[in-house]
Amino acid sequence: MDEFLRNRTFDELQPGESAATVRIAGRDDMELFAAVSGDVNPAYLDAAFAATGLSGHVVAHGMWTAALVSAVLGSKLPGPGTIYLGQEFKFLKPVTQGDTITATVTVIDKQADRRVTLSTVCTNKSGEEVLRGTATVIAPDRRIEWPRTPQPDISLRRHDRYQAFVKQARALPPVRAAIVHPCSAAAISGAMEAREMGLIEPILVGPEHKIRAAAEAAKVSLEGVAIEPVEHSHAAAARAVELAVAGKVAILVKGSLHTDELLGAVVAPDSGLRTERRVSHVFAMDVPAYHKPLIVTDAAINIQPTLEHKRDICQNAVDMFRRLGMDEPRVAVLAAVETVNPKMPATLDAAALTVMAARGQITGAKVDGPLAFDNAISPDAARTKGIVSPVAGQADILLVPDLEAGNMLAKQLIYFGGATAAGLVLGARVPIVLTSRSDSLSARIASAALAKMVAVARPAKGLAD
Structure with missing residues (x-):
């Protein structure tokens, strides 16, 4: 590959002149485009969902294909110094993941003020057109030769190894979980998200006014959610342990109290949750x-x-x-x-x-x-x-x-x-979800799913029996 990018000025451009680029529509391209654009339509990312659609398989984002046109205009023809003014597209065929796409731009005509109209076509490896359109640009007025910037070396951080556990946990009936002192927006949000996913049925244990204030700050509704009101965090830990011993909850989840407060109640000599x-x-x-x-x-x-x-x-x-x-x-x-x-x-x-x-x-x-x-x-x-x-x-x-x-x-x-x-x-006799204030929502969900799997594998029935 040439180490330099070189352009074509307005005066040099001739009708019929063209340039192209070739790229494979790989899985990484689809996921990176989804991450950058925020477009997580499952038709582009989820094989099970895509199987029910018209194509029957995962396809590339339409605008990923369109972005190849932009790449040719900006780096080849006219190249560096080009100002993109407008674009009309028609998407003619879906792009299959793994297909080889060729994007070609061709000069149609030149107008005043350095405006240039170009046809824009993308074809698949079978030569079929998948995109056709027309672009309008302002072409550069001077020659530019610029060192080519190396393409970023990006590694996707895929976190799919616990998805099977989360899916398996969601397939089971929700288990009751005591959320101990959920008096921060992060703690209450994680509990409500786990509830919406069908992982747990939360019982919120703590000062009721603080819990409701945290819910308001997190903009979540507590409708239908049980609250066990107590005066402070120490009392919340003690009450949560009582609920677990009585078999009313199968999981304890740390909220916004200190770890030693919760575990101190769990391992107290008379707690009823200790094992050998x-x-x-x-x-x-x-x-x-x-x-x-x-x-x-x-x-x-x-x-x-x-x-x-x-x-x-x-x-x-x-x-x-x-x-x-x-x-x-x-x-x-x-x-x-x-x-x-x-x-x-x-x-x-x-x-x-x-x-x-x-x-x-x-x-x-x-x-x-x-x-x-x-x-x-x-x-x-x-x-x-x-x-x-x-x-x-x-x-x-x-x-x-x-x-x-x-x-x-x-x-x-x-x-x-x-x-x-x-x-x-x-x-202990029940699993305990121990989260940190810095934990991401995905980590909180994974913790709840694993705790549920452990609890269901060894149900925490009435421990006091």
Whole structure:
């Protein structure tokens, strides 16, 4: 490809002169166009919906095809310095995803004030016209030669690995969920969105005047939504636990109170929600660069877990994976290196957990460690190090040495890796959705869907019975 863009001036242009560009209508083009334009018509993006339409398959946006005309006018004929004044189009045939489209512009005539009329035609790989029209431009009055700007190297961040879980969760009857102290617009919006999607039937627990003020700020209606009025956030946490113990809710969802307030009520000696397990947190992550869902645990609750705590943290994550229908997940016990070093306690714990799994003290998973992060998720890195392991390079669960390591890893995946993370607390008698104020709506929905799947897999019936 020429490194420079060169134009044709008004005086140089001749009727009949033409230029063209060729592009394949790929999936990435369709999704990027949808992202830029905001046009998310399912006819362009959803194969199931498109199958019911006239074409019977996904097609390209009409204006994506039209944009190819603009590309020729602006970069080839007349080229840099051209001012686009007007365009008439007729869309003659749908453009199939994967088709090769040729956009051609041809000079028809020249008028006063450097105005030029050009025919604009797009054809598919069979030579059939898919678009025809006429463009009017002001042609440049001087020669321009300009370095070609490299086309942006863009990677789409697709978050579709949890869609199956969300779809499966929506197919089940809504479960009752206590939204604990939903006194911010973000907390109330997430709860109402999950309700509209059929994931949960929320019970709002907190000061009623604050809940209604948050709903007003979020511009959502509370019609038909139950409210359990209490005086403050501590009381909201206590009341939500009571509802769970009585079997009136199957999920707890953190609202705008502090995490330690909610978990303090959950793990209190007389709460009724404690089990023999250590309570732990999982980030269930959809990482665009990784080929399958990934869990990071524990990144939010256990600061310096002991070996016994890590066994529970591991088993909690394994059990959740299995409740989602995934048999024998692979657990990588992370450390800075993949060899046992007595000076690095994390490697000793990792080796011990590997043996514990082999002896049946951790069940339902393949466990191996110590593994460095690269060896855990990259087959090439594991192969280079000569690591022979049923887990290396294909981990489903990353068991981190401590909270600080886990928190940094999870947030790097979110902010640098573009991951969506659903946060859940496990080990109590009901799953607990633990969200952050900075969480996106998609993360809140994914968290609610996963919590529902866990709750339905092990229904939280009357715990007080």
